[in-house]
Amino acid sequence: MDTVSKEKSIPKYINPYFGGVLLGLLLLVTFYITGRGLGASGAVKSAVVSTVEKIAPVHAEESTYYSKFISTDHSPMFNWLVFESIGVFIGGLLSGVLFGRVKKLRVEHSPKITSKTRIIAAGLGGILFGFGSQLGRGCSSGAALSGTAAFSFGGLLVMVVLFGSGYVFAYFFRKLWI
Amino acid sequence: MDLINTTIMGPLIPLGQIASGWDFVIALLIGIAFGFILEASGFSSSRNITGVFYGYNFVVLRVFLTAVVVAMIGLLYFNYMGWIDLNLIYVVPTYINSMVIGSVLMGLGFILGGFCPGTSYTGIAIGKIDAMVFTGGLFLGIFLFSELFPALESFYYGDSLGSATIEDVFGISNEKFSFIFVIIAIIVFYVTWLIEKRVRKTVNPYKFE
16 A cells, blocks of 8 residues: 655654744633633544434433433534544644645554554554543643643543553553554 | 624624534534645654653643643633633533543553543554544443443442532632642643653664554
């Protein structure tokens, strides 16, 4: 699917500290306007709730989880985080076009593993991350980043445990990356 | 309290300063800025992201900690200047057991998948199939959780500390905590810079895509 060329290509990324300042200012503006921080996993949750509601409306209404997010006057997709996440996609596309990183469909993986291995790991990783984000009341954006910045103890807890466990697991899955 | 004429008190939407019809326009614009910053910082590449766990690229740590520092101090400053009411800012509630297990699962998902939810959307935007599969996995994982919810409910709501702040738990003021956080961040930036220099001598240069 992709060939690893010998040439070392270093893409133009912005300085990470500059990126961090921009992200911090954006988060501050988001707090100032909305009273809440940024988020990402919430949009997928809305998609799940919306899909289940369409396919099995009775099941969705009876469920103690789905029913928390179902309202009679609008679809679960009519949600702040859904619009924000559509924006994340558009913003990513804009930056990708600007810096020349939007290319044909491809799988990025370490030369030591195949595309297939990468795809399986990515799928499993997504499942675990999605499941964990529900228990964690948010992912790295909603809980760890926004929570910690707003002095939430839970946010700090998610940040420390998420990254900390990442370092523990990193050893066992190093073949995927290095 | 109609004293505020010069500055508009925030947060704007909870205080009714912005008509609610603008909510989704604002959400979209904030999202665009968020996605742009994530992609431009290099988070559309999983190999770039996971460098933080193997020492060859600490960009995630740099962006993340800098953002927390800026937003945290900004909130304190806005609060001090009377531009924002910190009491109206949403505090993510704490459920110890559920959040610890959830974060461990997210940590494992992070190292397997190489993305987190927000970064995977930007990966999709530039054409990464692995990012699409990761996002599909998110959908499946959240679906699984929702279906298993009856069995998980007591665990999910157990060990609640409510909207506990760092001050509630550790007894240190927001100002002191942010000061400590900045000091830790600076030390982390320096140490990881040293580690990165060493690791890059031994790890083969990797190609970004």
